[in-house]
Amino acid sequence: MNKRLGFIGGSDATRIMTGNWYDLWAEKTGRKEPEDLSNNLAVQLGTHTESFHIDWFCTSTNMLPMRKNGETFELVENGVPYKGTVDSVLVHSIRLPLSKEKIILECKHTNSFTNMKEQLARYMPQLQFYMHISNIKQCYLSCIFGNNQWDYRKVSCDDEYVHHMNETIRAFWTCVEDDTAPTDQIVPEINTDKIPINDMVSRDASSDNQFISIAHDYMATMNDAKSHQEYGKMLKDLVAPNEREVYSPVITIKRDKRGSLRITPSQKEN
Numbered sequence: 605m606n607k608r609l610g611f612i613g614g615s616d617a618t619r620i621m622t623g624n625w626y627d628l629w630a631e632k633t634g635r636k637e638p639e640d641l642s643n644n645l646a647v648q649l650g651t652h653t654e655s656f657h658i659d660w661f662c663t664s665t666n667m668l669p670m671r672k673n674g675e676t677f678e679l680v681e682n683g684v685p686y687k688g689t690v691d692s693v694l695v696h697s698i699r700l701p702l703s704k705e706k707i708i709l710e711c712k713h714t715n716s717f718t719n720m721k722e723q724l725a726r727y728m729p730q731l732q733f734y735m736h737i738s739n740i741k742q743c744y745l746s747c748i749f750g751n752n753q754w755d756y757r758k759v760s761c762d763d764e765y766v767h768h769m770n771e772t773i774r775a776f777w778t779c780v781e782d783d784t785a786p787t788d789q790i791v792p793e794i795n796t797d798k799i800p801i802n803d804m805v806s807r808d809a810s811s812d813n814q815f816i817s818i819a820h821d822y823m824a825t826m827n828d829a830k831s832h833q834e835y836g837k838m839l840k841d842l843v844a845p846n847e848r849e850v851y852s853p854v855i856t857i858k859r860d861k862r863g864s865l866r867i868t869p870s871q872k873e874n
Contacts, residue, residue: 609634611678611685612773614730620776621729621769625786632780650713653748657711658692661746661756667694670706679737682774686737693740707758708734708743716750720757723747728759728796732769735761760800768794804848804859812852815842819854823869840865 609632612620619628630636641647658669669692676689692709710731712723724745731743746756772791779786797806809815822835843850843857843865850857856870 611687612777613686614688614733617733617769617773618727618729620773621791623789623791625776625779625789629776629779629786633783646713646715650711653713654691654711657713657746657748658709660754661709661711661744662694662697664754665744665756666697667707667709668697669694669709675738677734677738681736681770684770684773684777686733688734688737690734690738693738694744706740708738708740709746710734710743711746711748713748716753718749720745720747720755724757724759724801725796728765728799729769731759732761732765735759736766736769758800758802760803762796762799765794765796765799800846801848804846806849806851807844807847809842809850809852812842815839815850816852816854818842819852822867823854836867839867 616628619625627636631638661667662669671693674689674691675693676687679686690708691711694707694709695705708731710727712727714723727745731745735741735743741761743759743761744756745759746754748754776786778784795808797808799805809819818835818838822832822839825831825835839855839857843859848859851870853870855867857865857867859865
């Protein structure tokens with residue numbers, strides 16, 4: 605029997621949270637062999653460059669791996685066995701003696717046609733799963749895009765997301781325990797705006813009447829430079845210091861890497 609069948613792992617959490625229940629259920633109940641990834645070039649590239657990726661990340665960020673070959677964590681949650689091996693657990697090298705503040709590192713080698721936002725959305729269940737079972741509250745997602753781009757983000761553990769994930773995994777595992785075939789699920793999307801990414805959050809201002817009113821005034825004064833600038837300042841004053849993005853049907857405000865706020869229209873005004 606495949607050793608992966610008797611527990612939920614990080615990649616399983618992603619499949620469950622994206623609604624891919626039937627195939628995973630078939631694997632967990634022994635009806636179907638898990639996909640053989642030994643000939644999957646993308647997967648093998650990620651596996652064989654993992655050691656380099658960890659070295660590159662640590663050298664670039666002044667972090668130290670506590671255990672370079674990964675670390676395995678186990679937990680039983682709501683009667684469901686969880687198990688996952690993270691790529692590395694890091695500490696800050698500039699905080700010696702070794703800081704007690706541990707951070708997970710998860711490395712991905714992907715194509716050059718995607719971006720960090722898409723990778724964060726794709727792997728958020730796996731990252732939250734690893735943080736939960738390890739009781740480590742932050743995780744770096746490091747991505748190599750193709751062969752010439754690298755980027756990373758720090759993600760924080762979110763209790764609300766984890767609670768919803770645990771409930772969803774429990775529902776799936778009941779199908780495994782009862783040997784009852786599930787249908788693929790439409791798992792309600794979780795709003796991840798409040799999950800800190802690099803200690804910054806996003807906010808949907810669609811129901812913020814003050815923001816929307818000023819945003820309309822901002823758009824209506826495009827030909828009046830002085831008023832337009834004044835409304836722009838009023839909008840930026842509504843952005844909290846820990847917000848990287850505030851969006852609405854009218855305008856979106858994003859904070860760039862230098863901390864400056866930029867306003868862009870979300871739609872054309874009538």
